[in-house]
Amino acid sequence: MSALRLTWLYLKVGVLNDLQYRVNFLVQLVQALLQVATGLIVLKLVYSHTTELNGWSEPEMLTLLGVQILLGGVIHTFVQPNMERLMDDVQQGTLDYALTKPADSQLLVSVRQCNIWQLVEVISGVIVTGVGISRLQSSIGATDALAFAIGLATGGVLVYCFWLVITTGAFWVVRMENVLELFEGIYQTGRWPVGVYPGWMRFSVTFLVPIAFAVTVPAQALTSRLHGGTLLLSLVFAVAVFAFTRWFWHVGMRRYSGASA
Amino acid sequence: MSAVTRAAGDPTVTAREPRLRALAAFYLATMRAAIQTQLQYRVANYFYMLGMVAEPVIYLVVWSSIADSSGGTVDGLTAGQLAAYYIVWTLVRNMNIVFGAPFWEFRIREGQLSGQLLRPLHPLHYDVAYFAGWKIVVIGLWIPIAIVLSALFHPDLHPTALEIAVFCVAIWGAYLVRTMFQSTIGMLNFWTTRGGAMFDLYMTLELLLSGRLVPLQLMPGWVQTLATFLPFKWTFYFPIESLVGDMSTRSLLLGLAAQALWVGIGLLLFRLAWRSAIKRFSAVGG
Numbered sequence: 001m002s003a004l005r006l007t008w009l010y011l012k013v014g015v016l017n018d019l020q021y022r023v024n025f026l027v028q029l030v031q032a033l034l035q036v037a038t039g040l041i042v043l044k045l046v047y048s049h050t051t052e053l054n055g056w057s058e059p060e061m062l063t064l065l066g067v068q069i070l071l072g073g074v075i076h077t078f079v080q081p082n083m084e085r086l087m088d089d090v091q092q093g094t095l096d097y098a099l100t101k102p103a104d105s106q107l108l109v110s111v112r113q114c115n116i117w118q119l120v121e122v123i124s125g126v127i128v129t130g131v132g133i134s135r136l137q138s139s140i141g142a143t144d145a146l147a148f149a150i151g152l153a154t155g156g157v158l159v160y161c162f163w164l165v166i167t168t169g170a171f172w173v174v175r176m177e178n179v180l181e182l183f184e185g186i187y188q189t190g191r192w193p194v195g196v197y198p199g200w201m202r203f204s205v206t207f208l209v210p211i212a213f214a215v216t217v218p219a220q221a222l223t224s225r226l227h228g229g230t231l232l233l234s235l236v237f238a239v240a241v242f243a244f245t246r247w248f249w250h251v252g253m254r255r256y257s258g259a260s261a
Numbered sequence: 262m263s264a265v266t267r268a269a270g271d272p273t274v275t276a277r278e279p280r281l282r283a284l285a286a287f288y289l290a291t292m293r294a295a296i297q298t299q300l301q302y303r304v305a306n307y308f309y310m311l312g313m314v315a316e317p318v319i320y321l322v323v324w325s326s327i328a329d330s331s332g333g334t335v336d337g338l339t340a341g342q343l344a345a346y347y348i349v350w351t352l353v354r355n356m357n358i359v360f361g362a363p364f365w366e367f368r369i370r371e372g373q374l375s376g377q378l379l380r381p382l383h384p385l386h387y388d389v390a391y392f393a394g395w396k397i398v399v400i401g402l403w404i405p406i407a408i409v410l411s412a413l414f415h416p417d418l419h420p421t422a423l424e425i426a427v428f429c430v431a432i433w434g435a436y437l438v439r440t441m442f443q444s445t446i447g448m449l450n451f452w453t454t455r456g457g458a459m460f461d462l463y464m465t466l467e468l469l470l471s472g473r474l475v476p477l478q479l480m481p482g483w484v485q486t487l488a489t490f491l492p493f494k495w496t497f498y499f500p501i502e503s504l505v506g507d508m509s510t511r512s513l514l515l516g517l518a519a520q521a522l523w524v525g526i527g528l529l530l531f532r533l534a535w536r537s538a539i540k541r542f543s544a545v546g547g
Binding site for chain 1: 302304305306308309311312313314315316318319322323326327330331335336413455457458461462465468469474475479480481
């Protein structure tokens, strides 16, 4: 319970802080529009050469694009700012200030920052998903919607874990800023259904980098092609990965020796 | 960094020596410093490069699977040709990383520019030299990536000696074209600290019109026409196509000339922008 209260408190402070910089809203808006426009142009281009890609029609692919933008927005709003700050703190030795606080260290480093204007990206993702769904042949039932919600939440947890495991690497490899580029690059694989990729790559973006679970699975739910087994696997995998992340974080903590203070 | 400062203020480089020789010495020293610095950050460099490999691999997989489903080719391109295009793409993309617009924002915001302005040479010289040195490291690191990608995707690549020669020049031409235009856009930072949206617009145009997203022959005709009159395609499509495509000697050489022309135009634009930008610059400390 106190974990939730702490998260809420940090979120409130973060939001109040960000609200001071209103021009950032416009910047984010332009960037979100460009992102959506690029995505749509690519879809048009692809579907001007074919009618279906790996069994996905254009409206289905649009739905997938929406989910990818939506989850990307959530990551950019809540996860990435924290991880960047964590890398900075490890580099400069200022992580001490967080560690001396009487709360769980993993929780603290995960909720300190948020970039609230990035929610624009989340909203644009929701809109694209909505438009995609409205063009689908079949309508989505309550089970599909529930499966989508579970899949998206699981995906969010998986991506958070992935980010934290990589960032924890900063305790060994101090200069980590390029990891951001690495993740952004790999996250782009989520723009297409995982089935498009050759076997070795499908395996990588499913289990090494959990993009498939995070984006393809929720989108499969919306397009009524998700098997219950896949969702269950996704849940079990998320629990396992979360446990591993927690263990790995503690290994990393033992390695950290501070530099300032 | 210290090696660079030393080179800039090297007492052996006196005013009596011809200016060009001094400049060449500066470039060599800066490039050497860049190579030595970047070699130490091999892991960081590899993370960066691996992140970039994802982008062309995604394009390649998508377009190959379209080619497969429509009888082996898409607009005349086979999967092997697409593989060649996007594998060469990875090198060209790396060559196209320059001291870009967002770096100018950093340089101004952090007050670094004040110190750099005190040097006898324009900061642009330093940027071109440093990133050129970095490229040497990048090319070395790229070779294993290219080998792995080739083993995975079986590119169809049979360049002639002339094509290889033109390619070797064209990647540096692309580097210079992009440096000039990115630096020019970077001048916006003297007016606003929120240039991010403008840079994104520029990058989006580049993505669509340069051949970065898809080989330009997959684009609608009017886009191809439009691209001919803009600088973007000389930074991606032309260098890649010079190696993987079947271009005539004439169009290969004309392409190099076009690159030279765009470097000139870019430099001119940069100087115009710089002249009015620098008047607005004021900083304390740094």
